[in-house]
Amino acid sequence: MSMRRLSPVLVMVAGLIGLWYLAAVPMNVHEVLTAAERGGAEVSPPSAMERRDMGNWALVLRNPEHLGASWSSQRPRLPAPHVVLVELYESTIDEELNGRRGLVRSGSLSNRSLVYHGLVTLNATFVGFLIGAGLGILLAVGIVHSRVMDMSVMPWAIVSQTIPIVALAPMIIVVLYSIGVQGLLPKAVISAYLSFFPVVVGMVKGLRSPDGMQLDLMRTYNADAATVLWKLRLPASVPYLFASLKIAIAASLVGAIVGELPVQQGGLGARMLAGSYYGQTAQIWAALLVAAALAAVLVWAIGAAERRALRRMGMMA
Amino acid sequence: MTARPVIQASQLDLTFVTADGPVHALQDVSLDVPPGAFVSFIGPSGCGKTTLLRCIAALETPTGGKLSVNGMTADEARRARAYGYVFQAAGLYPWRTIGRNVALPLEIMGYSKRDQAERVARVLELVELAGFEQKYPWQLSGGMQQRASIARALAFDADILLMDEPFGALDEIVRDRLNEELLRLWARTQKTICFVTHSIPEAVYLSTHIVVMSPRPGRITDVIESPLPAERPLDIRDTPEFIEIAHRVREGLRAGYEE
Numbered sequence: 001m002s003m004r005r006l007s008p009v010l011v012m013v014a015g016l017i018g019l020w021y022l023a024a025v026p027m028n029v030h031e032v033l034t035a036a037e038r039g040g041a042e043v044s045p046p047s048a049m050e051r052r053d054m055g056n057w058a059l060v061l062r063n064p065e066h067l068g069a070s071w072s073s074q075r076p077r078l079p080a081p082h083v084v085l086v087e088l089y090e091s092t093i094d095e096e097l098n099g100r101r102g103l104v105r106s107g108s109l110s111n112r113s114l115v116y117h118g119l120v121t122l123n124a125t126f127v128g129f130l131i132g133a134g135l136g137i138l139l140a141v142g143i144v145h146s147r148v149m150d151m152s153v154m155p156w157a158i159v160s161q162t163i164p165i166v167a168l169a170p171m172i173i174v175v176l177y178s179i180g181v182q183g184l185l186p187k188a189v190i191s192a193y194l195s196f197f198p199v200v201v202g203m204v205k206g207l208r209s210p211d212g213m214q215l216d217l218m219r220t221y222n223a224d225a226a227t228v229l230w231k232l233r234l235p236a237s238v239p240y241l242f243a244s245l246k247i248a249i250a251a252s253l254v255g256a257i258v259g260e261l262p263v264q265q266g267g268l269g270a271r272m273l274a275g276s277y278y279g280q281t282a283q284i285w286a287a288l289l290v291a292a293a294l295a296a297v298l299v300w301a302i303g304a305a306e307r308r309a310l311r312r313m314g315m316m317a
Numbered sequence: 318m319t320a321r322p323v324i325q326a327s328q329l330d331l332t333f334v335t336a337d338g339p340v341h342a343l344q345d346v347s348l349d350v351p352p353g354a355f356v357s358f359i360g361p362s363g364c365g366k367t368t369l370l371r372c373i374a375a376l377e378t379p380t381g382g383k384l385s386v387n388g389m390t391a392d393e394a395r396r397a398r399a400y401g402y403v404f405q406a407a408g409l410y411p412w413r414t415i416g417r418n419v420a421l422p423l424e425i426m427g428y429s430k431r432d433q434a435e436r437v438a439r440v441l442e443l444v445e446l447a448g449f450e451q452k453y454p455w456q457l458s459g460g461m462q463q464r465a466s467i468a469r470a471l472a473f474d475a476d477i478l479l480m481d482e483p484f485g486a487l488d489e490i491v492r493d494r495l496n497e498e499l500l501r502l503w504a505r506t507q508k509t510i511c512f513v514t515h516s517i518p519e520a521v522y523l524s525t526h527i528v529v530m531s532p533r534p535g536r537i538t539d540v541i542e543s544p545l546p547a548e549r550p551l552d553i554r555d556t557p558e559f560i561e562i563a564h565r566v567r568e569g570l571r572a573g574y575e576e
Contacts, residue, residue, distance in 0.1 A: 213404050216376050220402040221425045222395060231421065235412045313412040314453040 128191020365535020531573020
């Protein structure tokens with residue numbers, strides 16, 4: 001990437017990081033002042049009760065001399081970016097290299113490392129994505145070929161997406177558990193639940209993209225519906241398919257993480273919830289960063305597959 | 318004409334039901350097309366020339382009258398793959414090479430791989446696109462794309478070629494050359510061609526029979542059998558015979574308007 005394209009991105013990132021450091025001051029001021037008081041320093045006002053009822057900015061203005069600790073607080077509400085990065089390093093590379101349960105000492109990934117939890121989430125994401133995309137394509141083919149399915153499936157598909165997934169996820173897990181299904185599959189089901197919808201919508205549009213003339217041409221060859229699907233509709237839908245797969249893979253990741261929240265058997269979602277139970281905000285942020293990086297890589301991978309496929313089909317120079 | 322007509326229409330009617338009431342696309346259309354003829358349908362927009370062609374192709378169903386193609390009903394003829402159809406736009410599949418586009422009907426009709434390759438090579442040569450087999454449609458000019466679509470219609474060697482304003486979107490220079498090529502191709506293949514156009518010179522230059530049509534309701538006002546020789550260089554368009562036929566076509570079109 002050239003410097004010309006990179007520099008606005010860098011400026012934007014630098015601005016956000018600056019804002020983050022700035023925001024850490026009022027966010028953490030209560031904890032910072034409590035810690036300073038315990039350390040014997042004089043803070044204003046001295047009463048913890050009084051401080052509790054005061055606004056963050058007011059405390060910041062009255063105690064400028066104690067604010068240096070804002071970015072190194074033990075239990076910050078908003079950890080500073082470098083604290084998150086340190087946590088990220090400690091819970092990935094450091095844990096695997098030097099940890100008692102790490103890859104180097106034990107020969108398997110540590111269950112305290114984000115590498116391990118990231119892979120758990122990735123597994124569920126992939127299985128969910130495959131189920132969701134497959135289901136989406138099948139439903140779209142059905143919808144395009146059957147009027148009954150067109151009228152009946154589409155409204156339900158839309159309704160399914162109006163239910164908040166955090167409300168639905170525990171129910172899916174409980175219902176599947178009661179019939180003996182647990183582990184990876186319930187998470188994959190939740191993941192598929194989120195990812196099938198964009199695929200249905202995109203594929204229906206793609207399968208219907210051939211115009212009247214192209215369908216008439218097939219009619220002059222006396223081609224049956226299966227031939228029209230295979231030779232015309234499916235190839236014509238490929239660009240639409242990839243556009244919706246990009247949305248679907250990101251949705252799959254979100255689904256897998258949400259599915260991990262109620263179960264607490266590993267995964268980035270479990271780490272985030274554990275972090276919030278124990279007030280380890282840096283741990284939440286580190287897990288969040290790993291999730292965001294995973295999403296970026298997954299979407300990029302679909303984009304790479306798209307470019308490859310379209311080039312092979314001769315639709316891209 | 319002693320030979321049995323390839324296409325026979327008698328008192329054909331077609332009424333479309335629309336929200337604004339019925340539209341008489343065709344009314345009382347009767348026509349015999351002898352084997353090996355080159356028939357042009359000419360008329361202003363809305364005269365039903367394309368609709369008539371689509372009826373012959375069984376892409377539309379007439380609401381009245383009788384229509385036979387190769388001695389069968391139009392739909393039976395379609396099922397028997399009796400005709401190749403060339404649309405206004407080339408409509409090549411962007412994900413297929415020219416060769417694979419031309420092979421599309423052959424794949425669908427179950428020709429063997431070797432048969433496909435042989436036929437593709439032959440028809441591409443016929444439309445002077447030999448050597449472009451591996452190119453993708455976007456690498457070709459509009460005229461070349463339309464030639465490829467003609468090759469696609471010729472690939473399975475149906476006796477009838479139906480062409481719906483195939484050169485309508487092309488510039489005049491390309492169009493002249495394609496007209497010349499089409500005549501040569503017709504002479505070599507001995508097919509029966511039905512050709513929709515709204516260009517008088519094109520109709521007169523190409524046809525053995527010119528069917529003049531007029532709108533509201535769509536009907537035939539005149540059928541002109543061309544006295545021009547089979548061998549037609551482009552400059553035949555400057556001869557008195559040519560100009561006379563063109564004049565008669567124009568008169569027919571005008572008469573259709575004034576009624």
